[in-house]
Amino acid sequence: MNEVLLRSENLARAFGGLQAVAGVSLSLYAGQVTALVGPNGAGKTTTFNLITGNLRADSGTAQIRGRPIMGLKPWQVARLGVARSFQDLRLFTHMTVRENVFAATETASWFWQPGGSRARLRRQERAEAALEATGLAALADARAVDLAYAERKFLSMARILAAEADIWLLDEPASGLDLASRLRFGELLKNAQARGVAICLIEHNLDVVVELSNRIAFLDQGRVLAEGDPGTILKDPALAAIYFGDRPQEAA
Template sequence: MSEPILLSARGISRSFGGLAAVQDVTLELRQGVVTALAGPNGAGKTTLFNLITGHLVPDRGAVELKGESILRQKPHKVALKGIARSFQDLRLFGSMSVYDNVLAAIEPTPWLWQPGGSSGAAARRLEVERALAATGLEELAGTRAVDLSYAETKFLSMARIIATGAPIWLLDEPASGLDPASRSRFVKLVRDATAAGVTVCLIEHNLDIVTELADRIAFLDQGRKLAEGTPAEILGNAELIAIYFGERRE
C-alpha cells in the first residue's frame, strides 16, 4: 500500500500476572485506510487500543505517531496529538445536553474560562455544529444525553470524535446494537471521513459492517496477531473463521 503510515505499533506486548493479553503485535495504520481488528472475545483487541492510547503501558514494544514515539504518554496527551478514541461504554455526560457533551470534548481546559477568547469560543461552536450536522443530531442539541435513544448515544459519541478534528479514529464496537438504518448511517459517516483523509481502526463484531468498511483486517487470537490482509483474504480463511466462531481445532 502506498498511503503514508500515520500510526505504528511494533512488537507490543502486555501481560497481567500470568496472562499474556497482547503478545508481540505489530500494527500499521495508514492515512485514509480503514483497518478492522477482528477475532474472538478475549483476543486482546481492546487491550491493544488501550496500549496505543496510553491507558495501559506496554511491557515491550514501540508506539509511534508520524515517526514520533508516544509511548508512556498520558491518554489526554495522546488525544491532543490527534488520536480520537471511543469506548464500549461511551462515557457520555448523562445530565449534560448533546451540544455540551460535544463542546466538552474540544475545550482545551476543564475550567469555566477557556483560552482563545471570543474567537476561540466561536471556532469551537462551529466545530460542534459541524459534528452535530455530520451525525444528524442538530435537532437534539438541547436534549440531555440520558434522554437519547441507544442509537442516538452512539452517534453522540461519534460527534465528540468528529469535533476534535483528529486525523486518526480508534473505534471500539461503534456500531454494536444499531438497527439497520442506523448501521447504514454509520457506514456512510465513516466512508465520508476516510474520503476526507481520516484514518480509522475499528473493533467490530458485525462482519457485514467489517466487510462494507474495512480495507484491511488484522486478525487477533489469544493476544497474538495471526494474520493481516484484505477482507476477502481474512474472511475467506476457513481456519480463521473457525477460530472466530469458537470452533478451534486443537
C-alpha cells in the same frame, strides 16, 4: 493516502499469568479503515488501551507520524490527533448533547480557554457541524441520559468529529445499530476516509467489516495471526474456525 499515521511494534501486556497482548504490530494509514477482528479475549481492546495510554505496555513501541508515544497520558495522546470511542460510550450523561460535543473541542480543563471569543466561536461551529453530520441537531438540548441507544452511539461519534482528530480508534461502534443507523454510520466513516483520516475499528459484525474496511488484522490470544484484505482473511477456514470457537483439540 499511503502515509502511516500510527504504527505500533511488538506491543505486549500481561495481567498476572495472562498474556493479553503478545507482540502486536499494526500500521494505520491515512484514508484507510483497518478492522481488528478476532474472538472475544483476543486482545483487541487492550491493544487500543496500550496505544492511547489507558494501560502501560510491558514492552513494545508506538508512534504517531514517527513521534514515540509510549509513556504518554491519554490526554497527551489525544492532543496528538487520536480520538477514541469505548464500548460503554462514557458520555457525560447529565449534560446536554450539545455540551457533550462542545466539551470535546476544549483544549484544556480550565474554565477559560486560550484564543478568546474567536476561538470559542470556532469550537461552537465545530460542535454544531458534528451535530448536523450525526443527525443530532434536533436533540442538541436533550440530556445524553435521555437519548435512545443509537442516538447515544452517534453522540459518541459526534464528539470524535468535533475533536477534528485524524486518527480514530473505534471500539464496536456499530454494535446494536439498526440497518438505517448502520448506513448513516458508514457514511460518516466514508466521509472521514475521504478527508484522509486513519480509522481502526473493533467490530464483531462481519457485514460491517466487509462493507467498510480496507484491511483486516486478525487477532487471537494477543497475537496478529493474519493481516490483509477482507475477502482473503474472512474466507480463510482456519481463521473462521478460531473466530467461531471451533478450535482443533490439542493432542493429549
